[in-house]
Amino acid sequence: MSAVVDSHGHGHEHHDHHGGYSGIMRWITTTNHKDIGTLYLWFSFIMFMTGGAMAMVIRLELFSPGLQWVDPDFFNQMTTMHGLIMVFGAIMPAFVGFANWLIPMQIGAPDMAFARMNNWSFWILPFAASLLVISFFMPGGAPGVGWTLYAPLTVQMGIGMDLTIFAVHLLGMSSIMGSINIITTILNLRAPGMTLMRMPLFCWTWLITAYLLVAAMPVLAGAVTMTLTDRHFGTTFFNAAGGGDPVLYQHIFWFFGHPEVYIIALPAFGVISQVIPAFSRKPLFGYASMVYATSAIAILSFIVWAHHMYTVGMPVTGQLFFMYATTLIAVPTGVKVFNWVATMWKGALSFETPMLFAIGFLFLFTLGGFTGLVLSLAAVDIQLHDTYYVVAHFHYVMAIGAVFAGFAGVYFWLPKWTGRMYDEALGKWHFWLSTIFINITFFVQHFSGLAGMPRRIPDYPLMFETWNKISSIGAFGFGLSQLLFLYIVLKAIRSGEKAKDKQWEGADSLEWTHLPTPVPYHSFETQPVLK
Amino acid sequence: MHETRPQAADPRRNENRRMLMRLSIVALVMFGFGFALVPFYEQICAALGVNSLVPIESAAAKNTQIDRARTVSIEFDANSHDLPWRFRPLVRHLQVHPGELATIEYEVVNERAYAVTGQAVPSYGPARAGEYFKKVECFCFDQQTLAAGEVRRMPVVFVVDPKLPKDVSTITLSYTFFEVAGRGGKS
Numbered sequence: 001m002s003a004v005v006d007s008h009g010h011g012h013e014h015h016d017h018h019g020g021y022s023g024i025m026r027w028i029t030t031t032n033h034k035d036i037g038t039l040y041l042w043f044s045f046i047m048f049m050t051g052g053a054m055a056m057v058i059r060l061e062l063f064s065p066g067l068q069w070v071d072p073d074f075f076n077q078m079t080t081m082h083g084l085i086m087v088f089g090a091i092m093p094a095f096v097g098f099a100n101w102l103i104p105m106q107i108g109a110p111d112m113a114f115a116r117m118n119n120w121s122f123w124i125l126p127f128a129a130s131l132l133v134i135s136f137f138m139p140g141g142a143p144g145v146g147w148t149l150y151a152p153l154t155v156q157m158g159i160g161m162d163l164t165i166f167a168v169h170l171l172g173m174s175s176i177m178g179s180i181n182i183i184t185t186i187l188n189l190r191a192p193g194m195t196l197m198r199m200p201l202f203c204w205t206w207l208i209t210a211y212l213l214v215a216a217m218p219v220l221a222g223a224v225t226m227t228l229t230d231r232h233f234g235t236t237f238f239n240a241a242g243g244g245d246p247v248l249y250q251h252i253f254w255f256f257g258h259p260e261v262y263i264i265a266l267p268a269f270g271v272i273s274q275v276i277p278a279f280s281r282k283p284l285f286g287y288a289s290m291v292y293a294t295s296a297i298a299i300l301s302f303i304v305w306a307h308h309m310y311t312v313g314m315p316v317t318g319q320l321f322f323m324y325a326t327t328l329i330a331v332p333t334g335v336k337v338f339n340w341v342a343t344m345w346k347g348a349l350s351f352e353t354p355m356l357f358a359i360g361f362l363f364l365f366t367l368g369g370f371t372g373l374v375l376s377l378a379a380v381d382i383q384l385h386d387t388y389y390v391v392a393h394f395h396y397v398m399a400i401g402a403v404f405a406g407f408a409g410v411y412f413w414l415p416k417w418t419g420r421m422y423d424e425a426l427g428k429w430h431f432w433l434s435t436i437f438i439n440i441t442f443f444v445q446h447f448s449g450l451a452g453m454p455r456r457i458p459d460y461p462l463m464f465e466t467w468n469k470i471s472s473i474g475a476f477g478f479g480l481s482q483l484l485f486l487y488i489v490l491k492a493i494r495s496g497e498k499a500k501d502k503q504w505e506g507a508d509s510l511e512w513t514h515l516p517t518p519v520p521y522h523s524f525e526t527q528p529v530l531k
Numbered sequence: 532m533h534e535t536r537p538q539a540a541d542p543r544r545n546e547n548r549r550m551l552m553r554l555s556i557v558a559l560v561m562f563g564f565g566f567a568l569v570p571f572y573e574q575i576c577a578a579l580g581v582n583s584l585v586p587i588e589s590a591a592a593k594n595t596q597i598d599r600a601r602t603v604s605i606e607f608d609a610n611s612h613d614l615p616w617r618f619r620p621l622v623r624h625l626q627v628h629p630g631e632l633a634t635i636e637y638e639v640v641n642e643r644a645y646a647v648t649g650q651a652v653p654s655y656g657p658a659r660a661g662e663y664f665k666k667v668e669c670f671c672f673d674q675q676t677l678a679a680g681e682v683r684r685m686p687v688v689f690v691v692d693p694k695l696p697k698d699v700s701t702i703t704l705s706y707t708f709f710e711v712a713g714r715g716g717k718s
Contacts, residue, residue: 113543113550176558179554180550183550184554188546189543214558214561215557216561217561218558218561218562218565219568221562221565222562222563222565222566226566226569248568248569248572251572252568252569256565315581
């Protein structure tokens with residue numbers, strides 16, 4: 001089950017080799033945290049492009065009013081799969097990839113605690129993704145119910161829904177195994193002297209995220225299991241015809257769904273908390289308050305779920321409770337934003353690509369946070385519920401917030417991982433193109449949302465045409481810019497300049513200070529002792 | 532198997548296993564918790580009276596249009612014009628609040644030995660009260676055919692509009708039955 005199954009004792013003489021296999025079998029059988037991290041990151045990039053292609057279909061159809069390219073059923077399948085794939089296939093695996101690569105190196109551990117389980121948690125993912133894709137070819141197509149998989153539609157959908165339910169089960173298992181691995185690694189395998197409060201903040205945010213995953217993911221598994229038994233085994237949890245309640249599904253789903261928002265956001269915060277100090281050449285401002293703020297966000301995330309469902313007809317007292325609890329989250333989040341800005345204050349700043357993406361994150365995530373505050377107010381939300389304002393809000397925090405943090409992380413650690421530098425000029429192009437186009441895409445959606453355009457519709461009244469045209473142009477631009485990202489990464493791997501051991505002057509975690517570049521296949525076999 | 536990794540994590544093997552067990556239990560408990568939410572919400576909703584399919588009494592539709600500060604006296608009158616019918620209200624007069632729904636009954640008896648068709652025509656005193664006297668259900672909306680010797684009770688359901696001029700405190704409702712010529716009892 002772990003790093004210790006090796007009973008053949010090949011010992012040290014082989015350890016620059018990649019296990020006993022070569023070619024594809026090396027990747028299938030690997031238990032090395034760096035290999036698995038790489039697999040996660042490539043998988044997530046493929047899913048990012050797949051989900052992105054679906055977004056292009058959505059924006060193409062919305063380019064003009066009327067039905068041009070796809071029929072409404074397929075449009076609904078696109079919005080559903082875009083959401084599921086981006087959340088579970090792209091963003092979450094990307095940050096698990098970072099965790100695999102970085103956590104052992106940052107805490108001075110030789111590998112993850114359960115290396116074999118680590119292999120399983122990754123290799124479940126391609127199967128889950130295949131199930132999602134296969135569902136398109138089932139009678140009735142993929143589910144077109146929205147990524148939230150709300151009952152009662154889910155109870156009525158075709159067989160594609162069953163495949164999606166199993167895919168969610170597999171994705172959940174993968175995340176839970178990954179989280180157990182991360183928690184155990186961080187709590188048990190730290191190098192001597194690496195106390196919890198000396199860990200890089202990325203490890204902290206992942207430790208807390210992993211706890212969120214272990215607590216929230218099984219609830220989602222329960223919700224989709226209930227949907228499954230409603231569909232096939234005659235239970236009526238959500239089926240109103242038998243006395244069930246569709247609103248119950250929403251309560252259970254969002255009990256998972258809101259922590260999920262922070263499962264996505266917290267590792268992004270972690271990456272940003274590594275990048276900003278490195279390019280400010282100052283230690284992170286308010287380290288302890290960052291840790292406490294992260295924990296506070298995690299705890300609060302479990303008591304705010306019903307702010308996603310203000311319009312289901314809950315009592316005013318309920319609306320008030322969830323409204324106050326939600327606005328309370330702005331406090332620890334504000335602490336974090338303040339700390340990042342204070343870290344830059346009077347720092348010796350330089351603006352390489354990772355820093356640009358980190359600052360982009362800081363601006364745009366905060367903007368998404370503000371629209372979140374607007375939406376947290378029940379009275380306002382009842383007007384804005386299920387409009388493009390909500391779409392704009394969560395794309396600012398996820399499509400921009402989490403994705404920009406991911407880009408920042410890749411540019412930041414790529415030299416350490418591959419030993420080669422990316423092309424700085426192209427990296428800056430990637431940043432500016434991405435930033436400009438994504439704002440063109442999503443900023444205007446605030447306006448169409450305020451004007452009342454509902455989400456998840458393939459057609460719309462003429463009055464929304466201008467905003468939608470602008471938004472679609474931005475989306476095509478953003479999509480194409482990501483091909484540049486692929487080119488930059490491939491170019492760096494194939495022909496990038498050799499990177500230095502400590503490529504970034506201000507970086508101070510163990511992978512930069514204690515390990516050569518590129519990092520050897522096995523690192524910290526003897527744990528460093530920190531004073 | 533084909534591992535070449537050194538056994539660096541060995542001393543912590545048991546500790547790691549314990550952690551794995553504990554966290555797996557947490558995950559399983561949370562899976563159960565998802566199901567436990569079902570009865571939990573049922574209880575909460577029952578206790579708070581939300582989300583019930585049967586409307587609770589206090590929340591049932593309530594007429595907020597009744598002007599309880601005001602009482603109007605309604606007097607009922609009945610006449611037959613050339614018709615051998617015994618026609619009378621069961622109640623001579625009634626006190627109502629404007630906006631309140633009230634029901635009274637008239638009784639009519641056909642004293643002939645064959646069927647007769649009649650039509651009742653209402654009139655009001657004072658006449659201007661007529662437009663504020665809203666009949667929801669009335670036997671005067673239709674022709675009535677009574678068989679020989681038949682006795683029939685017929686309701687009038689009405690509301691007095693709260694906009695009724697302040698100086699009107701009594702309304703007389705008078706019905707007169709006319710025979711519908713040539714219809715006999717054939718309808």
